Amino acid sequence: MTFQFAIDPNAEQRILLAKCAGARRYTVNHHLARVKANLDARSAERESPSESGDLCEPSTHSLSWSGFSFINEFNAWKNGESEDSLVNDDGTRGLAWRHELPGDVFECASVDAARALENFSASRRGERSGTPVGFPRFQAKGKVTPSFRLRNRATPGRAPSSHPIRFTDPSHLRLPKFGPVKLFGPTRKVRRMIYLGRFHVYSATVTQRAGRWTVSLTGVAAELHQAARSRTNRHAVPVGVDRGIISLCVAADANGVPFECFEGVKTLKQAQASLKAANQALARTTPGSNGRQRAKVRLAKTHRTVVNTRRHLVHQASRALVDRAQVLVIEDLNVAGMVRNRHLARSLSDAAMGELSRQLLYKARWHGVEVRVADRYFPSSKTCSGCGEVKTDLDLSTRTYSCGTCSLVIDRDLNAAINLARWRPNGTSAVTLPAPTCALLLSTA
Numbered sequence: 546m547t548f549q550f551a552i553d554p555n556a557e558q559r560i561l562l563a564k565c566a567g568a569r570r571y572t573v574n575h576h577l578a579r580v581k582a583n584l585d586a587r588s589a590e591r592e593s594p595s596e597s598g599d600l601c602e603p604s605t606h607s608l609s610w611s612g613f614s615f616i617n618e619f620n621a622w623k624n625g626e627s628e629d630s631l632v633n634d635d636g637t638r639g640l641a642w643r644h645e646l647p648g649d650v651f652e653c654a655s656v657d658a659a660r661a662l663e664n665f666s667a668s669r670r671g672e673r674s675g676t677p678v679g680f681p682r683f684q685a686k687g688k689v690t691p692s693f694r695l696r697n698r699a700t701p702g703r704a705p706s707s708h709p710i711r712f713t714d715p716s717h718l719r720l721p722k723f724g725p726v727k728l729f730g731p732t733r734k735v736r737r738m739i740y741l742g743r744f745h746v747y748s749a750t751v752t753q754r755a756g757r758w759t760v761s762l763t764g765v766a767a768e769l770h771q772a773a774r775s776r777t778n779r780h781a782v783p784v785g786v787d788r789g790i791i792s793l794c795v796a797a798d799a800n801g802v803p804f805e806c807f808e809g810v811k812t813l814k815q816a817q818a819s820l821k822a823a824n825q826a827l828a829r830t831t832p833g834s835n836g837r838q839r840a841k842v843r844l845a846k847t848h849r850t851v852v853n854t855r856r857h858l859v860h861q862a863s864r865a866l867v868d869r870a871q872v873l874v875i876e877d878l879n880v881a882g883m884v885r886n887r888h889l890a891r892s893l894s895d896a897a898m899g900e901l902s903r904q905l906l907y908k909a910r911w912h913g914v915e916v917r918v919a920d921r922y923f924p925s926s927k928t929c930s931g932c933g934e935v936k937t938d939l940d941l942s943t944r945t946y947s948c949g950t951c952s953l954v955i956d957r958d959l960n961a962a963i964n965l966a967r968w969r970p971n972g973t974s975a976v977t978l979p980a981p982t983c984a985l986l987l988s989t990a
């Protein structure tokens with residue numbers, strides 16, 4: 546669970562934020578350089594035959610890539626305790642500016658570097674699905690999003706008021722070495738959850754996007770109160786949720802009754818249009834000019850608006866759905882496969898639907914709602930919800946579904962939502978529903 550706030554740092558804090566983001570890049574690059582040098586040395590030794598003429602194991606030892614050993618190595622290095630530690634002008638050893646920053650910036654960066662290397666080696670061993678992962682990139686200033694993470698290293702059982710990351714008042718969050726940092730927006734909910742012991746902050750991630758710094762508080766939340774988990778007035782029949790074209794998504798139950806229709810595509814379209822305008826304005830500027838800098842800022846801000854608008858709309862929809870339904874059926878979206886879609890409204894609702902399923906899955910877990918995921922090949926749009934006839938072809942532009950067999954005429958998205966609501970894991974859709982015992986079931990248990 547994550548709470549995100551925009552922050553309003555003072556001049557001093559702003560400098561420290563930039564330093565921390567720089568320290569993260571520095572630490573990650575330190576580890577990558579070390580590992581790369583080690584790999585190169587070993588492969589060079591492996592290729593050059595020894596005196597006896599046979600290929601032998603390299604004499605340079607391989608490094609441990611664990612986060613734990615990375616932390617230890619970097620701590621020793623920055624504190625001047627390693628053989629290869631820096632020697633400063635005044636004769637002291639170690640990283641001179643290490644005390645200005647929270648030590649956790651270095652430790653979390655070490656863990657991140659270890660994780661990136663683990664992804665790389667898992668991919669090389671063939672243990673990782675998806676696109677192959679190469680050797681992690683070195684973090685160049687200006688190329689990577691400025692960001693760093695701090696853990697809330699608190700002794701278990703100690704009051705939240707003693708934690709290194711804590712709210713000092715309704716609008717200020719204390720971060721180690723930063724002191725109280727001003728936050729934008731209402732913090733009442735998260736403060737209340739922390740106060741009641743219902744939310745424990747694990748870490749704070751601070752990120753700069755489009756010139757604005759935000760902090761994300763990540764942690765574990767206690768289960769919702771039983772009353773919120775088991776509402777008595779929930780819809781008993783499974784509810785199917787389909788992405789709409791005119792609307793964000795359309796929900797209907799297995800009896801064919803429309804459940805809810807969430808608008809919002811128009812708002813998204815408007816945001817998208819201003820994004821396009823900002824993009825074109827950027828293209829007209831001269832590289833390196835002040836105008837280009839301004840156009841870049843404008844583009845980034847517009848982009849942020851699009852993302853925030855979509856997130857807001859999708860949060861509303863997902864909340865309404867988990868509040869009212871007991872069983873939700875969604876499509877398994879092959880998100881990577883549908884990124885390119887020339888139909889603007891369609892691609893917008895595709896993107897929103899990907900976010901919606903993500904939110905539905907975690908919110909459903911809190912509220913004790915069951916979410917079933919229909920397989921990707923289930924013909925939810927092409928099946929007639931009246932008689933079960935499956936059309937071989939259905940154009941995207943066809944707004945209504947008209948059945949040749951039972952002469953049903955129904956809104957296309959509504960038809961798809963009804964079919965989803967009736968989806969069963971073994972393939973065929975049926976009006977009589979079996980007990981929920983499917984392998985794809987993502988329930989609360």
Ligand SMILES: [Zn+2]
Pocket residue numbers: 929930931932933934948949950951952953
């Ligand atoms: Zn029909």
